[in-house]
Amino acid sequence: MLELFLVEFWRNLLSLRRYPMELLGGVVTLSLIFYLLFLGARFLAGPGAEFGGRLEAVLVGYLLWTFTLFAYNSLSFGLMEESQTGTLEQVFLTPYGPIPLFLVRNLAGLFTQGILVFLIALVLMALTGARLSFAPLVVLPFLAVLLGGYGLGFAMGALALLYKRIGQLLGLSQFLLLFLLQAPGGFPFSLLPLAPGAALARGMLAEGAPLEAKALLLAFLNGLLYLALGLFLFRKAVGRAKRLGLLHGY
Amino acid sequence: MENALLEAHGLHKRFGALEAVRNVSLSLRPGEVLAFLGKNGAGKTTTVKILSSLLLPDRGEVRLLGKDPFKDPWALRHLGAVLEGNRNVYWRLTPLENLVYFGVARGLCLASARKRALALLEEYGLLEKAQVEVRHLSRGMQQKLALLQALIHDPEVLLLDEPTLGLDVETALLVQEKVRALARAGKALLLTTHQLEVAEALADRVAIIHRGEVVLVEDKERLLARFAGNHYVLELESSPPPAVLARLRALGVEGEGPFLFRGDGEALWQVLEALRPLPLRRVARAEADLLEVFLKVVGHA
Numbered sequence: 001m002l003e004l005f006l007v008e009f010w011r012n013l014l015s016l017r018r019y020p021m022e023l024l025g026g027v028v029t030l031s032l033i034f035y036l037l038f039l040g041a042r043f044l045a046g047p048g049a050e051f052g053g054r055l056e057a058v059l060v061g062y063l064l065w066t067f068t069l070f071a072y073n074s075l076s077f078g079l080m081e082e083s084q085t086g087t088l089e090q091v092f093l094t095p096y097g098p099i100p101l102f103l104v105r106n107l108a109g110l111f112t113q114g115i116l117v118f119l120i121a122l123v124l125m126a127l128t129g130a131r132l133s134f135a136p137l138v139v140l141p142f143l144a145v146l147l148g149g150y151g152l153g154f155a156m157g158a159l160a161l162l163y164k165r166i167g168q169l170l171g172l173s174q175f176l177l178l179f180l181l182q183a184p185g186g187f188p189f190s191l192l193p194l195a196p197g198a199a200l201a202r203g204m205l206a207e208g209a210p211l212e213a214k215a216l217l218l219a220f221l222n223g224l225l226y227l228a229l230g231l232f233l234f235r236k237a238v239g240r241a242k243r244l245g246l247l248h249g250y
Numbered sequence: 251m252e253n254a255l256l257e258a259h260g261l262h263k264r265f266g267a268l269e270a271v272r273n274v275s276l277s278l279r280p281g282e283v284l285a286f287l288g289k290n291g292a293g294k295t296t297t298v299k300i301l302s303s304l305l306l307p308d309r310g311e312v313r314l315l316g317k318d319p320f321k322d323p324w325a326l327r328h329l330g331a332v333l334e335g336n337r338n339v340y341w342r343l344t345p346l347e348n349l350v351y352f353g354v355a356r357g358l359c360l361a362s363a364r365k366r367a368l369a370l371l372e373e374y375g376l377l378e379k380a381q382v383e384v385r386h387l388s389r390g391m392q393q394k395l396a397l398l399q400a401l402i403h404d405p406e407v408l409l410l411d412e413p414t415l416g417l418d419v420e421t422a423l424l425v426q427e428k429v430r431a432l433a434r435a436g437k438a439l440l441l442t443t444h445q446l447e448v449a450e451a452l453a454d455r456v457a458i459i460h461r462g463e464v465v466l467v468e469d470k471e472r473l474l475a476r477f478a479g480n481h482y483v484l485e486l487e488s489s490p491p492p493a494v495l496a497r498l499r500a501l502g503v504e505g506e507g508p509f510l511f512r513g514d515g516e517a518l519w520q521v522l523e524a525l526r527p528l529p530l531r532r533v534a535r536a537e538a539d540l541l542e543v544f545l546k547v548v549g550h551a
């Protein structure tokens with residue numbers, strides 16, 4: 001498994017080195033979106049408007065969103081591409097089994113996605129003048145959010161495996177993610193995927209709230225639950241794809 | 251069927267109304283090449299995919315070194331496959347990177363994957379392209395790499411769906427030579443191809459599938475001997491006058507350019523008698539080839 005992780009990690013680095021424009025393109029687009037929203041908001045608020053701590057909170061929310069976005073859709077995009085180009089069947093011939101392999105792939109992708117989000121953060125801090133000071137403990141609720149993100153990613157991956165062209169659906173549902181990440185922390189909302197971890201992280205970063213053990217536990221439980229659900233659905237989809245012969249493209 | 255490396259019993263697969271595979275049983279023993287032949291759409295690829303656990307059969311079972319690959323994926327450690335109509339490798343990686351990646355994904359450790367990748371690239375004359383992205387390689391090179399990708403983890407069982415498709419003469423011969431060498435080394439190979447001369451050159455056994463059913467499985471030599479039977483080919487220096495031709499037809503001689511006579515050696519003398527004194531170019535016992543066998547079997551099935 002460690003070897004598998006290393007080789008997946010290496011494959012990520014290779015494509016980063018060989019196709020750096022894809023990473024840069026991502027940084028530019030995602031930075032630009034936020035910057036334009038920022039300019040628009042400042043224009044509406046009038047000259048001299050002060051965002052105070054709000055800007056930082058919104059920026060953190062945005063970065064969290066981009067990070068979750070990758071966790072959410074990279075598996076599906078990978079599956080769609082590989083079934084089209086015809087490497088998916090070879091990937092399914094792994095003795096590790098497809099699910100462990102895709103889990104390891106996700107894990108190995110974290111690093112490159114981290115670089116991307118880090119670059120976006122740098123660009124946006126320079127452009128907007130926001131100052132982010134990361135409390136290291138924020139990483140924990142962040143992780144809980146990511147777990148849930150991967151869970152949703154596996155659920156979408158199940159659809160991608162069965163129906164192939166789900167690009168549109170992925171695009172639209174990104175905004176649903178935004179809603180989940182901005183949902184308040186209280187009871188009914190904490191059942192939604194991603195919401196409790198995101199609320200906790202937001203509180204810590206924007207209001208300097210302390211890390212509450214109970215809230216963190218809840219966030220992790222939520223993340224694990226949705227991960228388990230996603231894996232379950234994906235497993236079903238793999239079985240169905242193998243029954244119907246859907247692993248190859250066209 | 252003792253010590254077969256791969257065994258399949260009673261495979262059935264239906265796609266909607268179409269029964270793509272019906273009651274297929276096959277076995278692959280160490281050191282043998284099984285040519286799996288059939289017309290387009292006969293069910294070859296479907297069977298190969300079931301054997302490699304990519305497609306779940308409606309009924310029947312597959313045993314790979316005694317294990318069920320659908321339940322125990324680690325059995326796939328012993329299987330390599332070149333799948334038809336697939337690229338089989340990553341276009342954005344080089345041959346070396348592809349082989350290292352798939353080697354590890356199939357259970358090797360990084361160091362041995364790399365070592366074996368280099369050895370294979372060398373052996374198959376791809377070393378100078380080891381660092382070129384696959385998308386810049388020629389089609390034949392990509393096809394060769396697809397084969398190496400199936401070999402990287404040194405599996406006991408190889409399923410090759412049209413492995414010589416699109417290869418130039420030299421490369422096709424190299425692949426044929428390698429297939430023989432793999433069989434000599436004790437691997438079990440299943441090969442589908444529409445190039446019957448390739449099948450004839452390589453196969454130890456032949457299986458023919460027709461409309462989803464295996465209609466024939468037999469040792470190649472025995473099969474060819476059985477089909478050769480008592481057939482003779484006759485060629486004349488010039489075409490015979492109509493009277494002679496009429497007599498030939500009466501004796502049951504078929505064909506025009508080379509005449510074909512089905513009968514034993516004694517009956518052949520009657521034919522020769524009828525031809526006297528026309529100059530003969532050739533009289534020979536007909537040898538069956540796989541093409542003829544194939545056409546007869548799928549024609550009558």
Ligand SMILES: Nc1ncnc2c1ncn2[C@@H]1O[C@H](COP(=O)(O)OP(=O)(O)OP(=O)(O)O)[C@@H](O)[C@H]1O
Pocket residue numbers: 244245246265268270288289290291292293294295296297334
């Ligand atoms: N996933 C699928 N869904 C529906 N039908 C399928 C599927 N896969 C194969 N078939 C059908 O099953 C039949 C057998 O196809 P198969 O690919 O096994 O043939 P083949 O012997 O490999 O032919 P060829 O020589 O053309 O490669 C065909 O009629 C094909 O259309």
Ligand SMILES: [Mg+2]
Pocket residue numbers: 294295296334411
């Ligand atoms: Mg086929």
